[in-house]
Amino acid sequence: MKNIKEPFIHITRREHMPLWQGLLIRVAAVVVALVLSAILISAAAPKSQGFFGFFGSLFSGAFGTERRIWLLFQNTFLLLGVAVALVVAFKMKFWNLGGNGQILMGCLASAICMYYLGGKLPDPVVWLLMLVSSLVAGGLWAVIPAIFKAFFNTNESLFTLMMNYIAMYLVSFFISLWYPNGTGAMPPLTDGALPAIGEGAMSRAILPVIVFAIVTLVIYAYLRFSKHGYEIALIGDSKNTARYAGINVKKVIIRTLILSGALCGLVGFVLTGSVNRMVSTSMDGNMGFTGIMVAWMGKLDPLIMAGVSLFINFLERGMAQVITDFGFTSEALSDIVVGLIYFFFIGCEFFILYRVHFAGSKNKRTPSPEIAEGEAPKETPLPEEEGAKEARS
Amino acid sequence: MISFLTSAIEFGVIFLLGCVGEILTEKSGHLNLGIPGIMCMGAAGGCLGVKLCYLASPTPNAFLVVLMGILFAMLFAGALGGIYGVLTVSLRSNQNVTGLACTIFGVGFTSFFLNNAVLTEGVSANLSQAGLNFFNAPLPGANSLGWFGTIFLNHGVLVYLAIVIAVIAAVTLRYTKAGLNLRAIGESPATADAVGINVTRYKYTAIILGAAVAGLGGLTYVMDYMNGIVGSTVDQTIQGIGWLCIALVIFTMWRPALAILGSILFGALYILASYIKGISFVQMSLLNMIPFAVTILVLIVTSIIGNRETQPPASLGLSYFREDR
Numbered sequence: 110m111k112n113i114k115e116p117f118i119h120i121t122r123r124e125h126m127p128l129w130q131g132l133l134i135r136v137a138a139v140v141v142a143l144v145l146s147a148i149l150i151s152a153a154a155p156k157s158q159g160f161f162g163f164f165g166s167l168f169s170g171a172f173g174t175e176r177r178i179w180l181l182f183q184n185t186f187l188l189l190g191v192a193v194a195l196v197v198a199f200k201m202k203f204w205n206l207g208g209n210g211q212i213l214m215g216c217l218a219s220a221i222c223m224y225y226l227g228g229k230l231p232d233p234v235v236w237l238l239m240l241v242s243s244l245v246a247g248g249l250w251a252v253i254p255a256i257f258k259a260f261f262n263t264n265e266s267l268f269t270l271m272m273n274y275i276a277m278y279l280v281s282f283f284i285s286l287w288y289p290n291g292t293g294a295m296p297p298l299t300d301g302a303l304p305a306i307g308e309g310a311m312s313r314a315i316l317p318v319i320v321f322a323i324v325t326l327v328i329y330a331y332l333r334f335s336k337h338g339y340e341i342a343l344i345g346d347s348k349n350t351a352r353y354a355g356i357n358v359k360k361v362i363i364r365t366l367i368l369s370g371a372l373c374g375l376v377g378f379v380l381t382g383s384v385n386r387m388v389s390t391s392m393d394g395n396m397g398f399t400g401i402m403v404a405w406m407g408k409l410d411p412l413i414m415a416g417v418s419l420f421i422n423f424l425e426r427g428m429a430q431v432i433t434d435f436g437f438t439s440e441a442l443s444d445i446v447v448g449l450i451y452f453f454f455i456g457c458e459f460f461i462l463y464r465v466h467f468a469g470s471k472n473k474r475t476p477s478p479e480i481a482e483g484e485a486p487k488e489t490p491l492p493e494e495e496g497a498k499e500a501r502s
Numbered sequence: 503m504i505s506f507l508t509s510a511i512e513f514g515v516i517f518l519l520g521c522v523g524e525i526l527t528e529k530s531g532h533l534n535l536g537i538p539g540i541m542c543m544g545a546a547g548g549c550l551g552v553k554l555c556y557l558a559s560p561t562p563n564a565f566l567v568v569l570m571g572i573l574f575a576m577l578f579a580g581a582l583g584g585i586y587g588v589l590t591v592s593l594r595s596n597q598n599v600t601g602l603a604c605t606i607f608g609v610g611f612t613s614f615f616l617n618n619a620v621l622t623e624g625v626s627a628n629l630s631q632a633g634l635n636f637f638n639a640p641l642p643g644a645n646s647l648g649w650f651g652t653i654f655l656n657h658g659v660l661v662y663l664a665i666v667i668a669v670i671a672a673v674t675l676r677y678t679k680a681g682l683n684l685r686a687i688g689e690s691p692a693t694a695d696a697v698g699i700n701v702t703r704y705k706y707t708a709i710i711l712g713a714a715v716a717g718l719g720g721l722t723y724v725m726d727y728m729n730g731i732v733g734s735t736v737d738q739t740i741q742g743i744g745w746l747c748i749a750l751v752i753f754t755m756w757r758p759a760l761a762i763l764g765s766i767l768f769g770a771l772y773i774l775a776s777y778i779k780g781i782s783f784v785q786m787s788l789l790n791m792i793p794f795a796v797t798i799l800v801l802i803v804t805s806i807i808g809n810r811e812t813q814p815p816a817s818l819g820l821s822y823f824r825e826d827r
Contacts, residue, residue, distance in 0.1 A: 120823075120825075121825065122823070122825065204598055206535075206598075206602075257801075257802055257805065261802065261805045261806045261808075262805055262808075263801050263802055263805035263806075264752065264801055264805065266535075266598065267748065267749050267752060267797070267801060268798060268801055270745050270748075270749070271745070271749060271794045271795075271797050271798045271801075272798070274742065274745070274791070274794040275791050275794050275795060275798075278787045278788070278790045278791045278794075279787070279791075281783075281787040281790075282784060282787035282788055285782070285783035285784045285786075285787060286784050289782070289783065289784070395606075398602055398605070398606060399606075401598075401599065401602055402599065402602065402603065402606075405596065405599045437614075437618065438617060438618065439613060439614045439617040439618055441609075441610040441611070441612075441613035441614040441617070441737070442610070442614050443610070444606055444607065444609065444610020444611075444613075444614075445607060445610045445611050445614055447606065447610075448603060448604075448606050448607025448608075448610055448611070449607070451603035451606065451607070452585060452589065452603060452607065455589055455593075455595045455596075455599060455600055455603060456588070456589055456593050456595065458593070458595060459592075459593035459594060459595065462594075463594075
């Protein structure tokens with residue numbers, strides 16, 4: 110027995126971890142990533158405001174003025190809307206990476222209604238047409254890959270990715286059709302824009318906040334309590350089980366993706382109709398991708414995702430201020446910090462799902478149940494079960 | 503026509519490098535959606551390498567400049583590949599999510615790094631000099647052999663390097679023991695583990711090497727195709743190219759040798775719009791859709807045929823944990 114070489118690190122799957130511990134690990138990971146960014150940025154900045162200045166700027170950028178708070182909430186709920194739209198598909202393990210394209214199609218459909226019908230029809234009719242056409246356009250962009258996935262098992266992640274670019278060039282097609290000066294820019298339209306509610310930054314923020322707060326709650330209930338939600342979850346777990354249970358898998362895939370795409374289209378409708386009043390090829394703001402991160406970090410639960418979305422937008426709005434205060438010129442710095450947060454957040458998941466045992470440490474893995482029971486109890490809430498499981502193996 | 507063909511080859515090798523890098527990664531069972539970010543990192547690293555040469559001496563050796571560009575491109579891209587590897591191999595994270603995070607980080611990093619650390623005063627001129635004179639130096643005989651010379655010999659060193667890499671990758675995967683082991687891991691890591699193959703080591707090697715090769719694609723775009731001119735939207739352009747590279751892997755059915763032809767075809771489609779005379783912006787946006795539309799068509803056709811030869815590695819996208827059963 111003495112000659113057996115034991116590996117230095119041994120990994121086992123955790124049976125269970127209490128909620129507060131999981132939260133603690135995640136918060137710790139985010140704090141480490143933020144501290145690391147603060148150190149790097151305050152060291153490299155042309156006009157460094159120091160380590161604590163970083164956090165000062167971060168908070169002031171997000172919450173400093175009333176306008177900033179409204180902007181924060183506007184972006185939070187827009188992103189939440191996209192993330193909720195994508196979650197519907199992710200629950201089914203359908204990788205809808207086409208959020209960007211579906212949003213753009215929604216924007217484009219609204220813009221087309223505004224351009225051709227604005228001022229010619231009564232405003233409420235235009236609004237209704239904008240809403241319907243945005244939902245249809247977004248849904249269409251998602252249902253095409255879904256049909257092929259359902260019938261031929263075509264790879265949906267690449268299909269939806271390619272649809273993003275087709276949507277992007279379709280937008281640039283219409284912009285250069287309407288404004289053939291070659292700049293690719295479009296001035297805001299006034300005819301057919303949704304009415305402002307209130308004044309200042311609030312007037313544009315209030316609509317996304319209300320609409321997507323409602324959407325989030327409805328989708329939460331839809332996934333959790335409705336028969337459709339159950340079917341989606343079952344297909345996500347196992348298509349064969351779902352088929353055996355008598356669910357028409359093809360129908361559910363197509364139906365769910367229409368919903369997912371239409372909700373992205375709704376985001377586009379709000380973006381073009383109320384927030385920007387025009388369309389551009391980058392109007393999606395990459396929310397299709399950020400939304401995936403929000404959905405995944407929020408454990409596919411719309412209510413947790415609301416918090417994650419707030420945090421991501423807090424970072425993005427805050428970083429904009431940091432970039433100005435610290436004398437940087439490139440806005441991309443915010444992507445780096447957010448990217449770092451993603452890495453740490455993704456990495457920390459491992460320590461929630463698995464336990465690491467080091468050879469020679471007290472926490473050593475051993476086939477003997479007595480010693481296993483003596484393992485640091487604060488890490489394992491159910492030492493007996495853990496020991497019993499290890500004794501079996 | 504001849505200049506269209508040469509440009510198609512020049513642009514095609516960008517796809518080729520990204521595609522071969524992704525094939526290597528996918529053969530180990532890892533779908534790396536971080537390739538767009540990794541290719542950007544290659545461009546950023548390459549520019550830094552070239553800049554360092556000019557900092558050391560105002561008239562650097564051409565060979566040294568190219569070597570430093572290649573080295574730093576592979577280093578930067580390999581580093582991001584390494585992060586992806588740690589997260590997905592050792593920490594067993596979701597590959598799609600990790601890959602997207604890599605793309606967001608890599609694209610942001612490149613945009614920031616190029617603007618703030620590389621493109622200081624005078625460096626743009628250095629970069630375009632290096633791109634034009636060193637990276638694009640033609641082979642001997644390019645001008646004396648007529649159309650043959652113009653199409654096949656008139657390219658920079660990176661174009662030939664790309665084709666050599668693709669051939670080596672094809673031979674290694676098909677005919678060597680290491681290639682067989684890697685393919686076995688991609689099909690069933692548990693089986694490979696049982697016969698004593700070091701799964702973790704192979705996965706790391708394939709991912710980091712694949713990332714380094716893809717990074718060369720970013721370098722090729724900046725230094726060879728753009729002649730060292732670093733535009734403000736370079737990160738966005740490379741990102742679009744990167745997604746097409748991932749699609750090209752499916753188009754070429756995971757075969758590096760086939761990727762040589764596929765990538766030149768994609769290169770031709772990609773630059774088509776700028777080679778048709780008197781085209782309006784309206785028509786241009788429609789033509790720009792073609793490579794993406796063709797990719798979708800290929801995705802559909804290969805999935806309908808459903809041939810075993812055209813299928814991805816069986817364990818693609820799944821994390822491997824030895825103690826699961």
